[in-house]
C-alpha cells in the first residue's frame with residue numbers, strides 16, 4: 001500500500017468556463033486530509049464534495065449543491081488522478097473550472113510546477129473482481145479485472161475528419177502526460193445553436209475546442225491524428241476518479257460519454273461485491 005499524496009505548493013490558473021462563459025480564477029492548495037474538496041469563494045467558501053450519486057453529467061461533469069454548481073471538473077480531476085494526488089483543496093470564484101486550451105495540459109504543467117508531497121495516511125485502491133457491462137442504446141462500457149488502470153476506447157462519428165478511432169493504453173503519470181493530457185475537447189458547429197439555447201458552450205471558441213463543420217476541422221492542426229479518441233480517454237479518466245480511490249481494472253468503452261461514464265462509477269459504488277480494496 002502506498003501513502004496518500006498532496007501537492008507541495010499552491011498552483012493557480014485562470015480563464016473562461018467553456019459552458020458558462022464566465023471568467024474564473026482557480027487555486028489548487030495542499031491539503032492533509034479530506035480528499036479532493038472544492039470551495040466556491042464567491043459563495044462564502046461553499047464546499048462541494050465529490051458524491052457521484054448526486055452529480056450530473058451530460059456535456060460535462062458537474063457538482064451540484066444547494067442549487068449551486070461547479071461545471072466541467074473532469075479535466076482537472078483526470079490530471080490529479082494521473083499524478084496520484086489524493087488530497088487538495090480547490091478554490092474557485094465562479095461556477096466553472098476554466099477550460100484553458102481545451103485539454104488537460106495546463107493542469108499537468110501546473111501540477112508539475114507545484115510538486116508532490118507524501119502524507120502519513122495510507123491510500124486504498126479499488127481492484128475490480130467481477131466483470132460487468134453498462135449499456136445504453138449502441139453505447140456500452142465493459143469492466144473487467146486487470147492489474148492496473150487500462151482503458152480501451154472506440155468512437156464512431158459519421159464525419160470525415162473523425163470517423164472511427166480506437167486506442168488502448170495503461171494510464172500512469174507518463175502515458176497520461178504525454179499521450180492523453182494534450183488532447184483537446186471537440187465539438188460540432190451544427191450543435192452550437194442547440195447548446196447555446198441550453199446555456200451551454202457560451203465560452204466555447206476556436207481557442208479552447210477543436211471545432212468541426214460539416215466536412216472538416218476548421219481550426220487545425222491536430223496535436224495527434226487521433227486526438228478525438230484521446231480526449232474521450234481523458235474524460236473517462238476524470239470521471240473514473242469520482243470513485244474516490246485509484247482503480248485497477250480494464251475499462252472498454254464503445255461510443256460512450258460522460259453520462260455512461262458516471263453510470264459506470266455509480267454502479268461500482270452501489271455494488272461492492274464487484275471489487276475489493278487493496
Ligand SMILES: [Zn+2]
Nearest residue numbers: 074185231235
Ligand atoms: Zn473533456
